[in-house]
Amino acid sequence: MTILPSTLDFLKSLKQNNTREWFAEHKEDYEQARNNFKDLVNRLLQQLVAFDEQFGMMKAEDTMFRIYRDVRFSKDKSPYKPHFSAYFCKGGKNSEMAGYYIHIEPDANFFIGGGKWMPQGDLLKKIRQEIDYNIEDFLQIIGNKDFKKYFTELEGERLKTIPKGYAADHPHLEIIKLKSFIASCTFSEKDVLSENFDAEVIKRFKVMQPLIDFLNQAMDS
Numbered sequence: 001m002t003i004l005p006s007t008l009d010f011l012k013s014l015k016q017n018n019t020r021e022w023f024a025e026h027k028e029d030y031e032q033a034r035n036n037f038k039d040l041v042n043r044l045l046q047q048l049v050a051f052d053e054q055f056g057m058m059k060a061e062d063t064m065f066r067i068y069r070d071v072r073f074s075k076d077k078s079p080y081k082p083h084f085s086a087y088f089c090k091g092g093k094n095s096e097m098a099g100y101y102i103h104i105e106p107d108a109n110f111f112i113g114g115g116k117w118m119p120q121g122d123l124l125k126k127i128r129q130e131i132d133y134n135i136e137d138f139l140q141i142i143g144n145k146d147f148k149k150y151f152t153e154l155e156g157e158r159l160k161t162i163p164k165g166y167a168a169d170h171p172h173l174e175i176i177k178l179k180s181f182i183a184s185c186t187f188s189e190k191d192v193l194s195e196n197f198d199a200e201v202i203k204r205f206k207v208m209q210p211l212i213d214f215l216n217q218a219m220d221s
């Protein structure tokens with residue numbers, strides 16, 4: 001089995017008892033749950049290598065986010081995240097590059113996603129320019145029947161104004177106005193607990209690959 005029921009039970013209990021005292025009392029349960037998620041991440045890395053060899057050099061720790069929250073600038077002082085997550089991309093989880101994401105959060109969100117969230121400054125300009133210059137290629141990627149089957153459309157906030165350097169009558173202005181370039185889809189708890197969950201995740205990551213490659217090519221230029 002990919003993800004164990006006990007892993008989801010731990011996260012559900014953590015959400016209801018998000019204190020340092022409770023966490024310390026259940027540290028062993030946390031370690032078991034984290035190791036279960038780590039096993040999933042390792043299986044995903046092994047399968048990602050089949051279509052992107054860079055992942056053969058990565059360890060699970062290069063992709064997994066810590067469960068400890070940074071509460072310094074947050075009104076929510078809960079010390080722990082009630083989820084496990086990982087980001088697979090060139091350079092590891094803290095890289096600026098586009099990549100693949102998985103999020104396991106009972107009673108809230110089981111989802112995978114991919115792309116680039118909120119690129120800043122020159123990176124955003126480069127992506128918009130690449131889309132503008134190669135709009136037919138980009139439309140083919142997000143219009144592919146398999147892409148539409150799993151992700152329907154790109155997600156993300158849009159500028160309320162017209163980006164500098166683009167005309168008001170640009171035929172694809174709504175795409176150019178995007179501030180993030182993300183595709184995602186959800187899973188049920190039953191899906192997550194199934195034996196073929198990692199295979200289903202990889203199937204969707206594979207469909208995302210042309211989008212990831214396009215965005216990374218733009219940012220590398």
